[in-house]
Amino acid sequence: MPRFRDEYDVIVVGAGPGGSNTARFAALNGARTLLLEKRQDIGSPVRCGEGLSKVHLAEAGITVDKRWFTNEVEGAHIISPGGYRLTIGRKYAGSEVGMVIERDIFDKTLALDAAKAGSEIMVKATVTDVTRENGSVTGVRVEHFADKFNLKAGCVVAADGFESQVGRWAGLNTMLKGGDIMSCLQYRLTGVEVDPLYCEFYLGNEVAPGGYVWVFPKAGDTANIGIGVMAKKVKAKADAKTYLDRFIERDPRIKDGKPLDWVAGGVSASPPLEKTVGPGIMLVGDAARQIDPITGGGIANACRAGKIAGEVLGEAAQTGDFSLDQLMKYETGWRAKMENTLYRNWMAKERLARLDDETLDKLVDSLADAGVERLSVLAILEAVKAKHPELVKDFADFI
Amino acid sequence: MQGTVSPEAIIDNGIMAIDTATCLHCGACVGACPPNSIFLNEVLITFDDSCTQCGLCVKTCPVGAIDFPRGHKRSELR
Numbered sequence: 001m002p003r004f005r006d007e008y009d010v011i012v013v014g015a016g017p018g019g020s021n022t023a024r025f026a027a028l029n030g031a032r033t034l035l036l037e038k039r040q041d042i043g044s045p046v047r048c049g050e051g052l053s054k055v056h057l058a059e060a061g062i063t064v065d066k067r068w069f070t071n072e073v074e075g076a077h078i079i080s081p082g083g084y085r086l087t088i089g090r091k092y093a094g095s096e097v098g099m100v101i102e103r104d105i106f107d108k109t110l111a112l113d114a115a116k117a118g119s120e121i122m123v124k125a126t127v128t129d130v131t132r133e134n135g136s137v138t139g140v141r142v143e144h145f146a147d148k149f150n151l152k153a154g155c156v157v158a159a160d161g162f163e164s165q166v167g168r169w170a171g172l173n174t175m176l177k178g179g180d181i182m183s184c185l186q187y188r189l190t191g192v193e194v195d196p197l198y199c200e201f202y203l204g205n206e207v208a209p210g211g212y213v214w215v216f217p218k219a220g221d222t223a224n225i226g227i228g229v230m231a232k233k234v235k236a237k238a239d240a241k242t243y244l245d246r247f248i249e250r251d252p253r254i255k256d257g258k259p260l261d262w263v264a265g266g267v268s269a270s271p272p273l274e275k276t277v278g279p280g281i282m283l284v285g286d287a288a289r290q291i292d293p294i295t296g297g298g299i300a301n302a303c304r305a306g307k308i309a310g311e312v313l314g315e316a317a318q319t320g321d322f323s324l325d326q327l328m329k330y331e332t333g334w335r336a337k338m339e340n341t342l343y344r345n346w347m348a349k350e351r352l353a354r355l356d357d358e359t360l361d362k363l364v365d366s367l368a369d370a371g372v373e374r375l376s377v378l379a380i381l382e383a384v385k386a387k388h389p390e391l392v393k394d395f396a397d398f399i
Numbered sequence: 400m401q402g403t404v405s406p407e408a409i410i411d412n413g414i415m416a417i418d419t420a421t422c423l424h425c426g427a428c429v430g431a432c433p434p435n436s437i438f439l440n441e442v443l444i445t446f447d448d449s450c451t452q453c454g455l456c457v458k459t460c461p462v463g464a465i466d467f468p469r470g471h472k473r474s475e476l477r
Binding site (some may be wrong): 126238239 | 426429430435439458462465466
């Protein structure tokens with residue numbers, strides 16, 4: 001085991017995809033980098049539906065690897081409350097389908113890439129606070145087994161996921177409204193008979209209020225079956241579990257499946273944050289609320305943002321300039337890539353969450369009828385106008 | 400299992416109450432908490448006194464492991 005320094009150019013908190021990719025590109029670009037993970041086992045337990053598209057991986061510097069890519073899908077079905085079904089082909093399957101991956105292996109592979117690039121890694125290292133001098137973050141307070149100590153850094157990167165506290169300790173506002181929090185639960189069930197080539201998304205106020213149920217096929221007769229419900233719409237404790245259990249009980253293909261694991265967690269579906277950078281601090285991935293508010297997918301965006309962050313931090317280390325101006329290059333960089341999409345999809349989510357079941361049926365029926373394969377705004381509006389012109393006013397301002 | 404709460408599994412510090420037999424330590428409550436009052440270290444969840452008892456964690460918990468403390472008007476604990 002290496003001896004750890006007490007000072008680094010970059011300390012990344014959290015070894016998920018966003019954190020590991022940040023550490024990798026920071027180290028590749030010459031920063032002395034430390035990646036901290038609170039758990040003893042990077043990648044476990046999995047907290048993810050495991051759907052991923054190849055679209056943005058190359059941009060994030062990640063090559064597809066058979067170790068974690070075990071099931072390719074052709075596309076996705078979107079199923080309305082009344083059973084109308086819209087099928088989206090592979091080419092247009094949006095940002096979060098295409099592959100169903102093994103997240104634990106994916107995360108370990110990315111951490112391994114960070115290590116190969118020269119980053120150090122400390123596991124079972126919980127960050128309990130940030131240190132500050134003159135209004136700037138200067139490092140982190142760490143608990144590592146029985147030891148408690150401070151580490152200094154030119155910049156601390158909070159890649160600590162949905163439950164991010166590091167950014168908040170550093171004074172960045174990451175607070176979410178109840179309408180922007182999805183309460184999620186998933187079972188990996190084996191012994192199910194689902195189509196291995198399609199991901200399925202079920203909509204409806206009786207199915208998943210403000211969210212959806214997903215069925216993502218894994219290798220073998222196994223699938224990830226999960227639910228996200230909007231926290232604001234939760235009526236009773238454990239609604240996520242109640243609705244998911246009811247869904248499974250009513251679907252003969254899956255009701256006798258045996259659980260291999262339970263996965264719970266929160267997912268943000270929020271507009272982009274006002275600030276993801278402060279003096280000595282950056283937010284990356286779920287911690288920066290970079291999740292797509294429509295799909296709930298966060299892996300690709302976290303990896304894309306991580307690469308940008310790592311490159312900016314490498315440059316900072318090379319020039320010895322960790323000023324706010326330098327760090328702001330990350331803020332500008334990630335927003336140029338994804339801010340518009342995140343904002344537009346948040347607006348669409350807000351709209352969809354207000355529709356009643358009858359309207360959802362009409363919407364999905366119109367799209368299926370018109371053979372809309374591509375979810376572009378114009379194509380959707382034209383299809384809806386042709387069959388249910390009265391619905392267009394609900395979406396006209398998206399043009 | 401469903402619908403039953405064993406009293407010895409409840410950790411109730413008068414601020415909020417956790418059903419430790421049901422909690423999956425997922426951290427959904429931590430990310431949802433507006434004043435950042437919840438701390439999760441592996442399997443131990445604690446609420447500090449900056450909590451405003453807004454109840455967003457109760458709604459966010461996917462498995463219903465969080466409740467208001469005993470005696471609170473919205474508590475379901477007896």
